[in-house]
Amino acid sequence: PLSSTDYENILGGNVKGGVNYNINEQHNVFANAGYYSKQPFFNAVYPGNASVVNPYLVNEKIMSIEGGYGFRSGIFSANVNVYYTTWDDRNLRTNDSNSTANPGGYFDYTGISETHMGAEFEGNAKVTDKFRVNGMFSYGNWEYSGNANSTLYNNSNVELSKALLYLDKVKVGDAAQMTASFGASYEV
Numbered sequence: 697p698l699s700s701t702d703y704e705n706i707l708g709g710n711v712k713g714g715v716n717y718n719i720n721e722q723h724n725v726f727a728n729a730g731y732y733s734k735q736p737f738f739n740a741v742y743p744g745n746a747s748v749v750n751p752y753l754v755n756e757k758i759m760s761i762e763g764g765y766g767f768r769s770g771i772f773s774a775n776v777n778v779y780y781t782t783w784d785d786r787n788l789r790t791n792d793s794n795s796t797a798n799p800g801g802y803f804d805y806t807g808i809s810e811t812h813m814g815a816e817f818e819g820n821a822k823v824t825d826k827f828r829v830n831g832m833f834s835y836g837n838w839e840y841s842g843n844a845n846s847t848l849y850n851n852s853n854v855e856l857s858k859a860l861l862y863l864d865k866v867k868v869g870d871a872a873q874m875t876a877s878f879g880a881s882y883e884v
Contacts, residue, residue: 808844813837
């Protein structure tokens with residue numbers, strides 16, 4: 697009976713803008729901002745893999761601002777920037793790790809909000825005409841904001857349970873929040 701689905705038109709898009717001001721030939725400052733209304737992935741449109749459109753369907757909303765400073769000379773160049781990003785109404789899906797009790801089952805997570813903020817530095821130095829060094833350092837504080845919802849399904853797409861996830865201030869995983877690198881090159 698559910699061999700066809702309703703049509704759902706989900707508009708989205710983004711707006712970005714920025715400015716750069718060259719103080720002189722060596723110094724510049726910049727700022728940019730953007731807003732992105734991202735359409736949800738297919739599995740959020742049809743939760744539980746059923747052929748029924750999600751009645752609570754909303755776009756993910758991403759807002760970001762960034763500012764920074766750049767320096768250039770004949771032997772050294774560097775950029776420093778700070779950023780602040782919010783990501784609201786995220787939808788995620790993961791497999792149920794309890795494969796013996798629920799083989800082929802999965803979780804749908806809705807209403808996830810994240811806040812990403814941090815600072816980054818990158819620099820390059822020309823030590824001699826043939827020897828150069830470069831480095832970067834990035835420090836971030838990426839956390840979930842507020843709570844989210846979780847729904848567990850079995851492999852027949854039957855809802856088994858619902859839960860509220862208390863995520864406020866929990867660190868966002870799957871991405872390094874502090875990274876650094878150092879490199880050098882020598883032209884033979």
